[in-house]
Amino acid sequence: MSLSMYQASAPVFQRMLRNLKTLLQKAEAHAEARKFDAANLLNFRLYPDMFPLTRQVQIATDAAKGAMARLAGVDIPSWEDVETTLPELIARIDKALAYVESFRPEQIDGSEDRAITVQLRSGPLHFTGQEFLLSFALPNLFFHVTTAYNILRHNGVEIGKRDYLG
Amino acid sequence: MSLSMYQASAPVFQRMLRNLKTLLQKAEAHAEARKFDAANLLNFRLYPDMFPLTRQVQIATDAAKGAMARLAGVDIPSWEDVETTLPELIARIDKALAYVESFRPEQIDGSEDRAITVQLRSGPLHFTGQEFLLSFALPNLFFHVTTAYNILRHNGVEIGKRDYLG
Numbered sequence: 109m110s111l112s113m114y115q116a117s118a119p120v121f122q123r124m125l126r127n128l129k130t131l132l133q134k135a136e137a138h139a140e141a142r143k144f145d146a147a148n149l150l151n152f153r154l155y156p157d158m159f160p161l162t163r164q165v166q167i168a169t170d171a172a173k174g175a176m177a178r179l180a181g182v183d184i185p186s187w188e189d190v191e192t193t194l195p196e197l198i199a200r201i202d203k204a205l206a207y208v209e210s211f212r213p214e215q216i217d218g219s220e221d222r223a224i225t226v227q228l229r230s231g232p233l234h235f236t237g238q239e240f241l242l243s244f245a246l247p248n249l250f251f252h253v254t255t256a257y258n259i260l261r262h263n264g265v266e267i268g269k270r271d272y273l274g
Numbered sequence: 275m276s277l278s279m280y281q282a283s284a285p286v287f288q289r290m291l292r293n294l295k296t297l298l299q300k301a302e303a304h305a306e307a308r309k310f311d312a313a314n315l316l317n318f319r320l321y322p323d324m325f326p327l328t329r330q331v332q333i334a335t336d337a338a339k340g341a342m343a344r345l346a347g348v349d350i351p352s353w354e355d356v357e358t359t360l361p362e363l364i365a366r367i368d369k370a371l372a373y374v375e376s377f378r379p380e381q382i383d384g385s386e387d388r389a390i391t392v393q394l395r396s397g398p399l400h401f402t403g404q405e406f407l408l409s410f411a412l413p414n415l416f417f418h419v420t421t422a423y424n425i426l427r428h429n430g431v432e433i434g435k436r437d438y439l440g
Contacts, residue, residue, distance in 0.1 A: 110276040110277060110278055110279070110383075110386065111276060111277040111278070111279060111282055111386065111404060112276055112277070113276070113277060115404065115408070116277055116282055116408060119408070120408050120409070120412075123409060124413070154320075154424055154427060154428045155427045155428055155430070158427055217276075220276065220277065230436075238277060238281065242281070242282060242285070242286050243286070243289060243439070243440070244439065246286075246412065246416070247290070247416060247438070247439055248439070250412070250413060250416030250417065250420065251416065251420050251423075251435070251438060254416065254417050254420035254421060254424075255420060255424055257417075258320055258420075258421055258424045261320060261321045261324055262320045262321055262428075264321070269417070270396075272413070272417060273409070273410065273413055273414070274409070
């Protein structure tokens with residue numbers, strides 16, 4: 109009895125992407141109720157050299173997309189970062205959800221020892237599939253969903269831990 | 275070939291706790307260099323009804339401690355929330371690291387189907403060991419480490435994603 113690589117990746121990504129979608133839907137309702145431009149949220153950063161909400165959502169979806177592709181050993185589809193509204197960001201989450209759902213467990217299972225290289229600006233990082241999932245892909249996904257949550261909370265959107273956990 | 279419950283929990287908790295420790299050490303150096311009271315960071319909240327940095331660190335350590343105990347089926351040790359300085363919070367992280375390290379893989383492996391109940395203010399949550407780890411313990415730990423990171427970044431402490439990922 110043990111965890112499979114699929115179980116430790118796809119359903120976790122799906123849950124967090126769905127929760128991120130809920131956060132954005134609540135942000136949209138909040139902006140409508142208060143009659144302010146949702147772009148005020150989308151462009152908000154917790155510090156001048158941090159990414160704004162829009163990028164947090166784009167990177168969260170990229171983290172899920174890249175992790176599935178790398179674990180399965182297929183090319184990572186490239187998605188342009190063109191979203192400028194909450195409905196567009198929600199559509200991007202739906203696209204990421206559909207992409208994660210397109211993988212079958214047998215494409216991911218057995219990827220524990222697959223050699224995975226991630227190119228960062230600072231240079232390449234080399235992982236086994238298991239290291240990649242546990243020390244890069246999951247921490248990264250959770251980071252960007254939590255930071256989106258913190259940006260929205262900081263701006264008074266009425267969301268709670270329960271929305272984050274799902 | 276597959277992931278074990280131990281591999282998907284203890285080393286992940288250890289890495290994130292060590293990274294959290296690095297974040298706090300950098301916060302300490304920052305407060306000293308700028309000659310301000312580190313309590314200004316410890317009491318900072320991203321929103322009035324969010325937890326301040328101190329609680330984020332306490333909850334992150336509790337998340338790791340509670341997860342290990344629940345997966346192993348042992349009583350969760352109770353730690354008083356008494357820390358009021360960065361060195362005390364760093365000592366609490368060290369205590370949590372030692373606690374996680376005290377478990378042997380065979381105490382955690384095979385806990386996929388263990389029945390785990392978490393008592394929340396809103397009522398009890400019932401999980402299998404695998405659900406608990408993937409949909410509660412890990413998301414919770416990452417949430418509080420990331421929120422600690424965001425509080426420090428928001429306050430100008432010079433930390434980066436690399437410190438978070440380790």
